[in-house]
Amino acid sequence: MAKIPYKTYLTEEEMPKQWYNMRADMKEQHDPMLNPGTLKPMKAEDLYPVFCEELCRQEMDSTTRYIDIPEEVQAFYKMYRPSPLIRAYELEKKLGTPAKIYFKFEGNNTSGSHKLNAAASMAYYAKEQGLTSLTTETGAGQWGTALSMACAHFGLDLTVFMVKVSFQQKPFRKAVMETYGANIIPSPSDTTNIGRAILAKDPNTGGSLGCAISEAIELSMADDNCRYTLGSVLNQVLLAQSIIGLESKIAMEKIGEYPDIIVGCAGGGSNLGGLMSAFMQDKLTGKADPRIVAVEPASCPSFTRGKYAYDFCDTGRITPLARMYTLGSDFIPSANHAGGLRYHGMSPILSKLYHDGYMEAISVEQSKVFDAGVLFAKTEQILPAPESNHAVYGAIQEALKCKETGEAKTILFGLTGTGYFDMKAYMQYHDGTMTDHVPTDKELQIGFDGLPKVD
Amino acid sequence: MAKIPYKTYLTEEEMPKQWYNMRADMKEQHDPMLNPGTLKPMKAEDLYPVFCEELCRQEMDSTTRYIDIPEEVQAFYKMYRPSPLIRAYELEKKLGTPAKIYFKFEGNNTSGSHKLNAAASMAYYAKEQGLTSLTTETGAGQWGTALSMACAHFGLDLTVFMVKVSFQQKPFRKAVMETYGANIIPSPSDTTNIGRAILAKDPNTGGSLGCAISEAIELSMADDNCRYTLGSVLNQVLLAQSIIGLESKIAMEKIGEYPDIIVGCAGGGSNLGGLMSAFMQDKLTGKADPRIVAVEPASCPSFTRGKYAYDFCDTGRITPLARMYTLGSDFIPSANHAGGLRYHGMSPILSKLYHDGYMEAISVEQSKVFDAGVLFAKTEQILPAPESNHAVYGAIQEALKCKETGEAKTILFGLTGTGYFDMKAYMQYHDGTMTDHVPTDKELQIGFDGLPKVD
Numbered sequence: 001m002a003k004i005p006y007k008t009y010l011t012e013e014e015m016p017k018q019w020y021n022m023r024a025d026m027k028e029q030h031d032p033m034l035n036p037g038t039l040k041p042m043k044a045e046d047l048y049p050v051f052c053e054e055l056c057r058q059e060m061d062s063t064t065r066y067i068d069i070p071e072e073v074q075a076f077y078k079m080y081r082p083s084p085l086i087r088a089y090e091l092e093k094k095l096g097t098p099a100k101i102y103f104k105f106e107g108n109n110t111s112g113s114h115k116l117n118a119a120a121s122m123a124y125y126a127k128e129q130g131l132t133s134l135t136t137e138t139g140a141g142q143w144g145t146a147l148s149m150a151c152a153h154f155g156l157d158l159t160v161f162m163v164k165v166s167f168q169q170k171p172f173r174k175a176v177m178e179t180y181g182a183n184i185i186p187s188p189s190d191t192t193n194i195g196r197a198i199l200a201k202d203p204n205t206g207g208s209l210g211c212a213i214s215e216a217i218e219l220s221m222a223d224d225n226c227r228y229t230l231g232s233v234l235n236q237v238l239l240a241q242s243i244i245g246l247e248s249k250i251a252m253e254k255i256g257e258y259p260d261i262i263v264g265c266a267g268g269g270s271n272l273g274g275l276m277s278a279f280m281q282d283k284l285t286g287k288a289d290p291r292i293v294a295v296e297p298a299s300c301p302s303f304t305r306g307k308y309a310y311d312f313c314d315t316g317r318i319t320p321l322a323r324m325y326t327l328g329s330d331f332i333p334s335a336n337h338a339g340g341l342r343y344h345g346m347s348p349i350l351s352k353l354y355h356d357g358y359m360e361a362i363s364v365e366q367s368k369v370f371d372a373g374v375l376f377a378k379t380e381q382i383l384p385a386p387e388s389n390h391a392v393y394g395a396i397q398e399a400l401k402c403k404e405t406g407e408a409k410t411i412l413f414g415l416t417g418t419g420y421f422d423m424k425a426y427m428q429y430h431d432g433t434m435t436d437h438v439p440t441d442k443e444l445q446i447g448f449d450g451l452p453k454v455d
Numbered sequence: 456m457a458k459i460p461y462k463t464y465l466t467e468e469e470m471p472k473q474w475y476n477m478r479a480d481m482k483e484q485h486d487p488m489l490n491p492g493t494l495k496p497m498k499a500e501d502l503y504p505v506f507c508e509e510l511c512r513q514e515m516d517s518t519t520r521y522i523d524i525p526e527e528v529q530a531f532y533k534m535y536r537p538s539p540l541i542r543a544y545e546l547e548k549k550l551g552t553p554a555k556i557y558f559k560f561e562g563n564n565t566s567g568s569h570k571l572n573a574a575a576s577m578a579y580y581a582k583e584q585g586l587t588s589l590t591t592e593t594g595a596g597q598w599g600t601a602l603s604m605a606c607a608h609f610g611l612d613l614t615v616f617m618v619k620v621s622f623q624q625k626p627f628r629k630a631v632m633e634t635y636g637a638n639i640i641p642s643p644s645d646t647t648n649i650g651r652a653i654l655a656k657d658p659n660t661g662g663s664l665g666c667a668i669s670e671a672i673e674l675s676m677a678d679d680n681c682r683y684t685l686g687s688v689l690n691q692v693l694l695a696q697s698i699i700g701l702e703s704k705i706a707m708e709k710i711g712e713y714p715d716i717i718v719g720c721a722g723g724g725s726n727l728g729g730l731m732s733a734f735m736q737d738k739l740t741g742k743a744d745p746r747i748v749a750v751e752p753a754s755c756p757s758f759t760r761g762k763y764a765y766d767f768c769d770t771g772r773i774t775p776l777a778r779m780y781t782l783g784s785d786f787i788p789s790a791n792h793a794g795g796l797r798y799h800g801m802s803p804i805l806s807k808l809y810h811d812g813y814m815e816a817i818s819v820e821q822s823k824v825f826d827a828g829v830l831f832a833k834t835e836q837i838l839p840a841p842e843s844n845h846a847v848y849g850a851i852q853e854a855l856k857c858k859e860t861g862e863a864k865t866i867l868f869g870l871t872g873t874g875y876f877d878m879k880a881y882m883q884y885h886d887g888t889m890t891d892h893v894p895t896d897k898e899l900q901i902g903f904d905g906l907p908k909v910d
Contacts, residue, residue: 005467006533012460078461079545079836090534090608108563110838110873152833153545172627172878178885179832377634378607381534383565418565420875423627430633 006089008251010082016246017069019239020277021058022349024065025284030352031323034310039454042320050217051236052227054125058236067239069121070128076120076153077243080109085251086415090379092399099402101395102257103415104248104275105382110176113385113417114271115146115231118240122229123150133157135220136229137187137212139166140340140387141173142417143231148180161187161215165206165335173421187212194218194316208332209343214316232268233313233324233347241274248412249278259290259412261398265390266294266303266361267340269347275414276359283358294354294361295394297369298438300333302326302346303354303361305444310454311345321452324351328447334437338366338425339386344447362394365436369393370429373419385417386425462539463706470537471701472524474694475732476513477804479520480739485807486778488514489765494909497775505672506691507682509580513691522694524576525583531575531608532698535564540706541870545834547854554857556850557712558870559703559730560837565631568840568872569726570601570686573695577684578605588612590675591684592642592667594621595795595842596628597872598686603635616642616670620661620790628876642667649673649771663787664798669771687723688768688777688802696729703867704733714745714867716853720845721749721758721816722795724802730869731814738813749809749816750849752824753893755788757781757801758809758816760899765909766800776907779806783902789892793821793880794841799902817849820891824848825884828874840872841880 023029032041047056058067069077088101106114126134134156138144144160151158160182167174167186174184187207188195194214198205205211213230220228231237252258262279264272272294282288296303306325313319315329326345333342346354353359366386373389375396376382384392395413402409419426428434478484487496502511513522524532543556561569581589589611593599599615606613615637622629622641629639642662643650649669653660660666668685675683686692707713717734719727727749737743751758761780768774770784781800788797801809808814821841828844830851831837839847850868857864874881883889 007467009464012462110832110836110875112875149836153836171882172875175878175882175885176838176875179829179838179881181833374634377565378636381565381604381608383631383634420565420567420627420631423630426634427626427630430630 004087004255007084007086008255009084010247010250012078014250015077015082016243017074018066019069020066020242020246020281021061021064021239022277022280023062023235025281026352027284028352028356029062030348034321034454036312036317036321036452049221050228052126052129052131054128055122055236058239059234070124073120073124080116082247083108085248088380091376094375094379095396095399095403097399097403098406098408099399100408100410101399102410102412104244104412105415106244107385107415107418111142111146111149112420113142113146114241114244114274115143116149117243117274118231118237118270119146119150121240123147123154123156126156126227127154131156131227132225133159133223134227134229135159135216136231137161137209137216139163139209139342141166141170141421142340144182145173145176146231147229148177148182151182152180158182159219160184161189161212163187163207163209163212169424170421187215189215192218206335208315210315210329213314214318217314217318232270232343233345235349237270238273238347238349241270242277244271244274244414245277245279248275257410258288260409261291261293261411263293263295263391263394263398263411263413265341265387265414265416266296266346266350267387268343268345269350271414271416273347273350280353280358292359293394294359295390296361296363297333297337297341297390298363298365298436299337300327300342301363302344304363306346307448307451308351308355309451311451313345321454322348324348325354327444328450330450331447336435336437338428338434339422341387341390364390364393365438367434367436370434372396374429382415383419384415385419386422388416391415459542459710461544462541463710464539465537465702465705467533469705470532471698472529473521474524475521475697475701475736476516476519476694477732477735478517478690480736481807482739483807483811484517485803489776489909491767491772491776491907504676505683507581507584507586509583510577510691513694514689525579528575528579535571537702538563540703543835546831549830549834550851550854550858552854552858553861553863554854555863555865556854557865557867559699559867560870561699562840562870562873566597566601566604567875568597568601569696569699569729570598571604572698572729573686573692573725574601574605576695578602578609578611581611581682582609586611586682587680588614588678589682589684590614590671591686592616592664592671594618594664594797596621596625596876597795599637600628600631601686602684603632603637606637607635613637614674615639616644616667618642618662618664618667624879625876642670644670647673661790663770665770665784668769669773672769672773687725687798688800690804692725693728693802693804696725697732699726699729699869700732700734703730712865713743715864716746716748716866718748718750718846718849718853718866718868720796720842720869720871721751721801721805722842723798723800724805726869726871728802728805735808735813747814748849749814750845751816751818752788752792752796752845753818753820753891754792755782755797756818757799759818761801762903762906763806763810764906766906768800776909777803779803780809782899783905785905786902791890791892793883794877796842796845819845819848820893822889822891825889827851829884837870838874839870840874841877843871846870
């Protein structure tokens with residue numbers, strides 16, 4: 001057989017025309033979202049004030065296996081997709097591993113990550129519903145950038161609540177979003193009741209994702225033509241991100257490969273949920289049994305040290321309750337944590353699959369993660385985002401295990417994005433000022449103590 | 456016929472295996488490089504102390520039409536190439552033009568630009584010759600980043616003299632280069648005689664490309680195992696960059712297209728010289744006659760307002776003399792100029808072709824260039840580098856002419872890179888503090904007065 005190419009692209013005709021809904025193949029569904037007041041399960045209609053209607057239906061849909069990607073979204077995807085499936089020949093050589101390492105690279109677009117896949121879907125459905133604006137929050141900035149781009153394309157106004165510490169550290173991310181016409185507000189802000197309340201308690205807070213979510217929801221609720229959007233955690237997000245896994249599977253088929261191990265970084269689950277989608281289908285239907293490994297930061301270890309419990313999705317406690325692996329909605333990762341993956345909870349779908357043994361998870365300190373990322377940058381010539389470095393780390397660990405055992409396993413990992421707006425973290429790594437923080441059990445207990453009492 | 460895809464990629468088999476040397480098809484050659492002391496034409500051997508030997512031979516080679524791309528360089532190219540040829544459907548729609556706009560996008564790699572194409576060639580040949588290190592200069596930072604990446608790959612040490620004003624404004628560019636192991640020195644520095652002399656004259660100077668070149672050459676001359684490299688202007692650079700035009704032509708053939716107009720930004724000529732290469736061959740050999748348009752900054756207008764004269768390639772006046780369009784080696788673009796395209800001269804090959812009427816050139820103020828770039832970002836979803844915005848501007852002008860005349864011309868332009876490390880310039884554009892500077896004739900005269908007297 002001829003040598004496998006460095007990069008495998010699908011043609012535009014080969015690109016998926018439908019998203020895949022993992023829930024349709026799950027033996028057991030995750031527990032339903034609950035109204036935090038009544039503790040009753042919520043219906044799609046109950047969410048209409050928050051999200052646009054089609055997305056609410058998708059959120060609740062556990063039976064439709066494939067959902068058509070609207071033509072306008074397909075056209076949008078074609079501007080930056082398909083993303084390449086890349087064989088990491090140079091990394092393999094450097095590691096001296098018999099493993100075959102592949103990565104699906106989602107960073108070749110101006111948002112710098114896979115986030116654009118779901119942003120396109122949300123902006124499109126909002127436009128279709130006749131809405132005129134959206135709100136959202138952003139931490140590291142990838143999601144805010146992605147939604148800014150999608151809103152510029154579909155003609156919607158956008159307000160982004162950017163976690164204050166990130167707003168201060170990343171003026172360039174802000175400038176990219178402004179280039180696409182978005183309005184950026186540092187959170188907590190004095191533009192919302194929740195923001196004002198948090199500022200009253202702690203005027204110097206650097207903010208958190210959970211707090212920015214609360215503010216974005218509050219603002220959207222004040223305007224009938226506006227809805228809120230979230231870039232991770234939700235079922236509707238995983239659905240749109242399934243494009244990653246669907247493309248990956250087709251690309252691997254084209255070169256006669258199938259992964260033994262799939263590795264992804266995990267914060268709220270948007271990337272890993274997308275990457276693993278088509279392979280999880282094989283697993284759920286008994287066609288194949290690849291290992292699926294989530295890699296999360298030791299400083300925000302929701303899978304590995306969180307509780308599987310009902311919790312709020314935001315700090316302000318205005319969202320529905322979702323059952324998920326969570327560190328508690330009050331949990332904020334320590335200030336030295338670089339990059340994203342700082343959400344207190346985890347996608348309910350991934351949480352259920354993890355709980356039922358379909359997935360594994362590890363957590364790792366960021367200095368080790370950056371060791372892996374710099375090695376990857378030097379060998380594969382792509383500078384990864386801090387989030388992606390977690391997946392790189394996980395893939396390298398698996399490749400080194402293969403080196404020990406001599407097994408030539410096929411590893412697929414998700415390189416979610418590029419680190420061009422995260423160079424401050426790389427500078428800290430280079431000058432030795434990057435530090436790790438692994439929360440003590442006592443520190444974690446504070447978040448658990450705040451969990452809502454359900455049943 | 457089916458709709459032309461948004462993006463056209465070559466397969467790895469279709470990728471060019473040879474570079475194309477435009478000089479082999481030029482009716483007349485550009486005047487030879489001269490030894491600045493004797494004013495005698497230089498031979499390849501005369502350059503051996505400066506560049507590695509194979510590159511010196513390439514520099515002087517006006518007869519070999521095709522030069523094999525070494526297998527190691529082909530392998531390196533496959534890590535980030537082929538670059539896509541993209542149909543700008545959204546931009547066309549926005550402009551309401553009957554023109555078909557294509558762009559060759561070279562920004563999907565960590566250096567953020569086409570510069571990596573020549574960096575790979577230079578690092579490879581240096582390694583082959585048994586050298587252990589290279590030096591270079593960088594302005595906007597793209598070339599320094601590209602060479603850092605190539606040196607990490609081929610195992611060479613690298614010292615980059617970074618124009619001081621850029622060093623201060625772009626700490627993140629520096630951090631990327633350091634990730635790849637390069638040593639970055641702000642120029643002028645006290646590590647060289649030339650740097651010390653310039654600092655003695657003006658301790659507060661922000662530096663210039665010409666000065667950084669002098670320092671990089673001086674350092675390389677002090678070490679037998681070290682050579683100097685330059686990322687533009689030289690024939691050896693245009694040769695390596697011909698990969699852009701060769702790929703573009705094959706990609707256009709695949710979709711049944713041929714450009715009526717080719718537009719590129721021009722600073723030293725590396726990108727435009729590469730993009731136009733395969734099409735200029737058609738022009739030189741009478742097979743086709745596309746218009747070729749260089750777009751340069753009004754603040755550094757070497758084609759449009761320079762003299763076609765022998766000049767030094769650096770401020771320190773230690774390089775050979777080249778006949779080219781030049782503003783004089785003392786010329787420094789005004790401090791408000793954002794991004795690259797700030798070199799005082801222009802590729803001797805492009806200068807000759809322009810002089811002989813094979814090309815056109817226009818110059819434009821940066822505020823107009825950023826208008827074009829932001830329009831492009833919003834429609835095509837890629838945020839261009841300030842340099843690339845010049846080409847975007849030129850392409851839009853041609854498309855608008857088509858709108859007036861109703862002609863459906865095919866326009867190809869070079870999107871050389873992304874603006875992720877240039878957000879300060881975009882911030883100035885957004886907040887209204889970006890200003891233009893068009894040098895007066897009197898200001899330009901200062902540079903011309905310093906031109907060396909030849910014949």
